[in-house]
Amino acid sequence: MANIRDIAKMAGVSVTTVSRVINNHPYVTEEKRKAVQEVMNSVDYQVNRTAVNLSQGSSKLIGVVVPFAKHPYFGLLIEGITDQAAEHQYHVLLIQTKYNLEREQEALDMLKHKQIDGLIICSHKMDLSVIESYSRYGKIVVCENAAGNQNVDSVFVDHYQSFNNALNYLHQKNYQRIGYCIGRNSGSNSYFRHRAYQDFLEQHPQQSFVFDNYYYFEDGQTIVEEIIDLKSKPDALLVTSDVVAAGILTACNQAGIKVPDDLAIIGFDNQPIAKMMGLTSFEIPHTTMGMKLFQHVSNQSAAQHEQLPIKLIERNTV
Amino acid sequence: MANIRDIAKMAGVSVTTVSRVINNHPYVTEEKRKAVQEVMNSVDYQVNRTAVNLSQGSSKLIGVVVPFAKHPYFGLLIEGITDQAAEHQYHVLLIQTKYNLEREQEALDMLKHKQIDGLIICSHKMDLSVIESYSRYGKIVVCENAAGNQNVDSVFVDHYQSFNNALNYLHQKNYQRIGYCIGRNSGSNSYFRHRAYQDFLEQHPQQSFVFDNYYYFEDGQTIVEEIIDLKSKPDALLVTSDVVAAGILTACNQAGIKVPDDLAIIGFDNQPIAKMMGLTSFEIPHTTMGMKLFQHVSNQSAAQHEQLPIKLIERNTV
Numbered sequence: 001m002a003n004i005r006d007i008a009k010m011a012g013v014s015v016t017t018v019s020r021v022i023n024n025h026p027y028v029t030e031e032k033r034k035a036v037q038e039v040m041n042s043v044d045y046q047v048n049r050t051a052v053n054l055s056q057g058s059s060k061l062i063g064v065v066v067p068f069a070k071h072p073y074f075g076l077l078i079e080g081i082t083d084q085a086a087e088h089q090y091h092v093l094l095i096q097t098k099y100n101l102e103r104e105q106e107a108l109d110m111l112k113h114k115q116i117d118g119l120i121i122c123s124h125k126m127d128l129s130v131i132e133s134y135s136r137y138g139k140i141v142v143c144e145n146a147a148g149n150q151n152v153d154s155v156f157v158d159h160y161q162s163f164n165n166a167l168n169y170l171h172q173k174n175y176q177r178i179g180y181c182i183g184r185n186s187g188s189n190s191y192f193r194h195r196a197y198q199d200f201l202e203q204h205p206q207q208s209f210v211f212d213n214y215y216y217f218e219d220g221q222t223i224v225e226e227i228i229d230l231k232s233k234p235d236a237l238l239v240t241s242d243v244v245a246a247g248i249l250t251a252c253n254q255a256g257i258k259v260p261d262d263l264a265i266i267g268f269d270n271q272p273i274a275k276m277m278g279l280t281s282f283e284i285p286h287t288t289m290g291m292k293l294f295q296h297v298s299n300q301s302a303a304q305h306e307q308l309p310i311k312l313i314e315r316n317t318v
Numbered sequence: 319m320a321n322i323r324d325i326a327k328m329a330g331v332s333v334t335t336v337s338r339v340i341n342n343h344p345y346v347t348e349e350k351r352k353a354v355q356e357v358m359n360s361v362d363y364q365v366n367r368t369a370v371n372l373s374q375g376s377s378k379l380i381g382v383v384v385p386f387a388k389h390p391y392f393g394l395l396i397e398g399i400t401d402q403a404a405e406h407q408y409h410v411l412l413i414q415t416k417y418n419l420e421r422e423q424e425a426l427d428m429l430k431h432k433q434i435d436g437l438i439i440c441s442h443k444m445d446l447s448v449i450e451s452y453s454r455y456g457k458i459v460v461c462e463n464a465a466g467n468q469n470v471d472s473v474f475v476d477h478y479q480s481f482n483n484a485l486n487y488l489h490q491k492n493y494q495r496i497g498y499c500i501g502r503n504s505g506s507n508s509y510f511r512h513r514a515y516q517d518f519l520e521q522h523p524q525q526s527f528v529f530d531n532y533y534y535f536e537d538g539q540t541i542v543e544e545i546i547d548l549k550s551k552p553d554a555l556l557v558t559s560d561v562v563a564a565g566i567l568t569a570c571n572q573a574g575i576k577v578p579d580d581l582a583i584i585g586f587d588n589q590p591i592a593k594m595m596g597l598t599s600f601e602i603p604h605t606t607m608g609m610k611l612f613q614h615v616s617n618q619s620a621a622q623h624e625q626l627p628i629k630l631i632e633r634n635t636v
Contacts, residue, residue: 086414093411096404
């Protein structure tokens with residue numbers, strides 16, 4: 001294959017001129033530009049875009065760390081991120097970790113080794129302090145409350161406040177045995193939710209009900225089976241994903257458990273499934289969050305933190 | 319930041335030796351390797367991995383084209399692909415197209431410009447003949463029956479056969495007004511399904527019922543509302559996604575339509591939601607398909623085609 005020197009020779013110009021044409025540099029006469037392009041076309045010369053980006057000090061790639069690509073919550077974030085990335089001529093390098101520390105380390109190493117320009121971490125197992133130490137190699141944005149952190153950006157909703165609001169809303173409606181369902185019980189977002197739950201229990205003593213490690217619609221059945229087996233049952237559930245909440249509602253209908261009379265349900269996210277099923281849900285703007293995540297990772301200024309508003313959508317399950 | 323020449327000078331070795339240490343080349347004495355590594359550590363020299371891959375003629379990146387990242391069908395494929403990619407030290411560059419031709423062209427251009435080593439196209443709007451013409455720049459794998467094609471690999475299930483089986487199964491169970499629901503009605507997979515439907519209608523004349531442009535659980539409600547408004551209604555539906563089938567079943571329950579007495583439903587995929595909802599479904603091994611897609615894209619041999627088996631799982635909706 002012809003290289004840049006061959007092209008220069010065939011077009012009767014210098015290597016610098018060919019390089020300028022490839023990189024859309026302004027200081028090239030129209031005549032020389034045309035000559036170079038004709039030669040490039042005639043030999044079907046393909047610009048190695050990676051080499052061009054490299055010479056410009058940018059990979060035009062943003063790394064995105066998600067634990068599970070198939071989960072709709074992360075799907076919505078990925079959609080928002082890729083939409084914005086495409087608009088700004090960036091591409092998304094997806095790193096699926098399944099909360100495996102080695103995979104998370106790989107993502108950080110890619111930033112260190114300049115394979116990506118920046119890194120969005122949607123959820124992680126690794127300690128944030130370790131992640132922070134890589135911020136000198138490029139911008140890092142996390143999806144959790146890192147306000148005040150000088151090293152990483154964050155885009156988040158206040159999970160303490162939202163849980164606190166939901167718990168008090170159920171309390172005012174006279175529910176007295178409130179539990180919650182969550183994906184995993186580690187991580188910063190889960191920490192703030194659990195703290196809100198514990199603070200609520202201190203003010204309004206009741207038995208604690210926590211169901212964890214639930215991610216999908218079909219998990220609703222397992223949760224309802226667990227509840228049926230309990231001697232002392234919750235009368236209301238906060239469910240941190242609408243998809244799981246819809247699964248619980250369906251399993252309740254199948255088992256003859258009346259919602260909200262026997263069990264009230266509040267979902268989170270206000271995804272379209274919540275509207276269809278008549279689920280009361282906290283609206284969290286995930287696609288917007290994805291777009292903001294990209295805006296932060298592509299912004300070279302000092303670490304900034306952005307909290308997104310959420311709101312309760314009342315329907316038929318409370 | 320120190321460059322490779324600085325490192326060589328500080329370690330008292332040649333630039334070639336430093337380069338060999340970075341690239342794990344065998345012909346370096348242990349003494350020199352140690353000297354170079356000590357200097358690199360002392361100045362915190364970061365290898366630009368992109369430059370190393372470039373010099374080795376590989377980006378270690380596989381492009382994956384999906385129309386929608388948030389759809390569980392594509393989520394399962396992405397999961398299978400990224401799992402295999404990680405095992406082989408590859409990463410996945412995600413290109414979300416929303417069936418936009420410009421985005422599909424971008425993916426092909428990335429292959430042409432060597433930003434990716436190969437390309438997996440999970441679904442596309444562009445004509446396959448255009449896609450084929452890019453196969454001289456790197457391996458391309460599609461998720462549709464391209465058997466016999468010399469330019470692109472394919473991993474697929476036989477959608478004609480599966481639709482034909484499902485239609486005859488319903489016919490044997492005495493359903494006489496069978497319709498189907500599908501995501502979009504263009505594309506090769508949709509073409510084979512529609513042809514099977516038309517061939518069936520020729521053998522067993524009945525009214526045609528096609529509901530298209532439905533992707534998500536909540537779309538089930540719209541479909542059921544459409545059916546309620548029809549004077550002449552179908553008595554059975556093939557639904558090309560379990561998630562949509564589960565939405566239809568839920569909307570039927572809400573509207574007092576008895577399944578399968580008033581309306582039989584067969585889903586496709588046999589996702590966990592099908593098991594929970596008692597949906598009869600054709601099992602399509604999507605995660606396996608994702609893994610196979612990666613195996614094909616990373617294999618440098620001539621174009622190969624692989625058909626995956628599917629099977630009917632009988633439950634309560636027929």
